């Protein structure tokens with residue numbers, strides 16, 4: 001069997017947002033990719049509605065920035081916390097200012113539309129073989145490849161790839177095969193998600209509202225276009241079947257909208273989980289997205305985390321497959337990504353603890369804290385990688401994303417850099433590097449820029465540096481003041497032996 005089947009570089013199991021972004025990244029790198037998706041269409045249930053500026057930057061890196069901006073709106077209006085009497089307790093202001101990644105800090109969108117854009121993007125890469133209606137049913141790892149048992153239309157076949165990435169969601173068959181245990185971070189709560197499309201102008205806020213009503217905690221979101229969402233906590237004693245009946249749903253949102261003003265798009269009960277897997281790699285098998293972490297959606301970061309996984313993993317898989325890096329580079333994927341994912345989930349759990357308060361006395365105490373200006377727990381953890389493929393001696397700067405300024409010619413920085421490593425510095429500093437270092441830059445395929453633009457010059461000044469080395473995912477390898485420092489940090493660039 002397997003001898004006859006083509007050997008793909010990477011098989012991706014699951015074509016949700018994580019798998020679709022990973023397939024776009026690997027496709028753009030020229031890798032042969034098999035995508036297995038058991039469903040025949042995009043998952044229609046409403047889920048993610050928010051992504052952040054770094055996610056837009058990843059989508060930009062696969063040439064889909066304009067397509068994504070066409071279906072998203074920048075989120076500039078922040079979040080208000082309102083008590084059961086309708087009084088505003090706290091306002092988290094939004095901002096219309098540009099963020100560090102060359103766009104807004106936050107965007108709102110409809111997940112099925114984003115997934116359609118990502119799938120259309122795959123059509124640009126003939127070597128990405130997307131097989132819808134194909135379910136992974138078995139995995140057999142070998143020393144040099146992995147055999148995959150696949151079922152489609154009642155028939156079974158064996159396909160093979162050098163690496164397999166399980167982007168197969170919360171129940172992840174790939175994770176189960178790897179026997180990677182899930183660690184529970186403490187929140188498991190059902191919520192009803194109710195999406196409507198307004199049929200006429202309705203006086204609803206442009207910002208997100210957290211209704212901190214202990215009788216029924218709720219969140220209201222202005223999504224995009226005429227789409228609006230209510231997330232409604234399911235309480236003990238609720239009859240779940242009755243809860244999703246239209247008459248109950250409209251009664252719950254009656255203070256804001258009526259059936260005559262809006263069309264019910266969909267209502268579904270989700271159980272919000274807070275789990276993280278131990279073991280994101282087992283030999284040639286890897287996990288990404290919900291397959292290895294799930295967060296309550298209070299920060300709107302679950303899908304974002306999966307897309308960051310894809311960006312972290314794609315260039316490493318490409319470097320290993322090209323022979324530019326040892327397989328051990330793949331171990332830095334979990335060590336780099338997990339601390340940030342864990343910090344995000346822990347923050348979402350704490351925020352959930354505040355939003356989900358149902359005890360009236362506790363709620364009153366919480367409201368008093370809000371009025372006094374706290375609890376201020378809403379700053380997202382900084383984008384900082386855990387230990388991995390960058391200079392550990394400069395923790396204030398290495399392992400963090402490099403900003404994406406606009407250049408004098410109007411382009412964004414990444415358009416100049418492309419999907420490769422970069423060495424950017426003042427010419428005297430670059431010339432002070434050893435000839436072997438310059439040779440390493442050439443062999444790694446890095447772009448070398450010796451006359452930085454003013455925006456980058458200012459960044460170098462602010463960091464007391466003469467040069468900076470970047471990875472293909474735009475995270476900082478390290479900064480250098482001298483040729484010797486540049487020699488040292490350039491060792492992190494993967495090169496062919």
Ligand SMILES: Cc1cc2nc3c(=O)[nH]c(=O)nc-3n(C[C@H](O)[C@H](O)[C@H](O)COP(=O)(O)OP(=O)(O)OC[C@H]3O[C@@H](n4cnc5c(N)ncnc54)[C@H](O)[C@@H]3O)c2cc1C
Nearest residue numbers: 014016017018038048049050136169289290300302303304
């Ligand atoms: C109510 C709600 C609101 C949310 N809001 C946000 C938000 O605002 N922002 C945000 O960033 N995130 C949000 N999220 C989280 C986000 O939706 C998920 O994190 C994201 O969809 C996960 O993407 P994924 O690709 O990893 O997994 P999934 O989207 O679950 O995709 C997994 C895919 O694998 C396929 N699959 C599974 N098993 C097999 C198999 N054996 N063979 C082949 N295919 C298989 C499935 O069919 C599926 O298509 C929210 C989630 C919920 C529930």
